[in-house]
Every structure is written in C-alpha cells, then in structure tokens.
Amino acid sequence: QVQLVDSGGGVVQTGGSLRLSCAASGFTFSSCGMHWVRQAPGKGLEWVAFIRYDGGNNYYADSVKGRFTISRDNSKNTLYLQMNTLRADDTAVYYCAKEGGVAAHIFDFWGQGTLVTVSS
C-alpha cells in the first residue's frame, strides 16, 4: 500500500534553514510527480511546490520562490524540501503528497505531515 512518511520538522529561528524529507513506498516513486502542501495552524491548505517524476520542471508558490527548493532522489524513494531564509509565516504543518494516478495535479495520497515552527 502507498505510504508517505514526512520528517525533518522542528523549531528554527527566523532566517534559518531546515530540510524536510518524505520517504515513499508502495508505489513506483520514480514514475510519479510529487508535491509539498502546507497548513498554518488553524488555517487552510496552501500548495507549496511540485517536482516532476524525473526531477525536472519544478514549480513553486510565489510565497516560497527563491527560498525553498524541492528535490528528489529516486534511488532512495525520497522527496525533499530545502527551506532557507525562513520567516514566521512559514510556520505550518508540511505534507508531501503524491500526484494523482488517475488525473494530473491532484493529491491522491498524503504523508502524515511534519510541523515546522519558525520563531524569533
């Protein structure tokens, strides 16, 4: 069965960096696009970034462009999100999500989420 396990969250100071990971299993990771989606405490969902199955054609939300980098290691079935120059409004639960198998750009499986807290 599909499993996505998010990790790497924690408390970091404003301006700091953090790298999130998402370990995938139960499907052919190297054939699937992947996303990061975040949710600030008590708020709605915000799409963050997408990476194509082969690592090409990355896309970002304007709110993170130039600060966050999505990447993947298909040999390790792992997705990453490098987050630099973190700000207070980056505080959120970050979920990795698998691109839908039946339709593009939907999220058919999600990780459990990892909490990032940016404090001053």
Add this chain to the structure above:
Amino acid sequence: DIQMTQSPSSVSASVGDRVTITCRASQGISSWLAWYQQKPGKAPKLLIYTASSLQSGVPSRFSGSGSGTDFTLTISSLQPEDFATYYCQQANSFPFTFGGGTKVEIK
C-alpha cells in the same frame, strides 16, 4: 492566480441530512477540480477528482458536480464519520489553489 471561494464556511447538520458545499473559481477551470476531507490532526483525504469522479474507496454518498467556474460537493446522507472540514482545489494550472474550507459540524 486562480482564486477558489467556498461556501458556506461552516454548516451545522444532523446525521442523515443532505449537505451541499459550493466552490467557485475566479476563472474557468473546465472540470479540473478536486475535493478533500480533513479531520482534526490528520492529513487531507481525496474524495472527488475531475469534478465528479469518485476516488476509489470513497462511499457513494459523496458526489461532485459542475464545470467551468461553479462546483458542488454533496453528501446525500450525512454519517457520523463525515463531520470534518472539506476543501476544494483547482488542478487546472500552477499555482494550485484551495478553497478556504467548509467545516461540517454536528447540529
């Protein structure tokens, strides 16, 4: 960016009720719309994709309709496990955007 507007933001309903949630896109998105259910402390779960297709394993009391700019999620007979927050999401173009959510509460 395409803005997604959901209404209502919350609804109180009883078990067995029919519940309808609407989602409006700021520009036409054809049928590139998905619906998700999220329970407190949990990741969202895909319910509906391409506006009206039921995700595998999702009960048939959930249905979706619409195209262009106006969409609807209907729960035909609300069950206790359906009390949650529901989000629509446009899958038409980057950046993908979500509606603000509709919380379905127990009356």
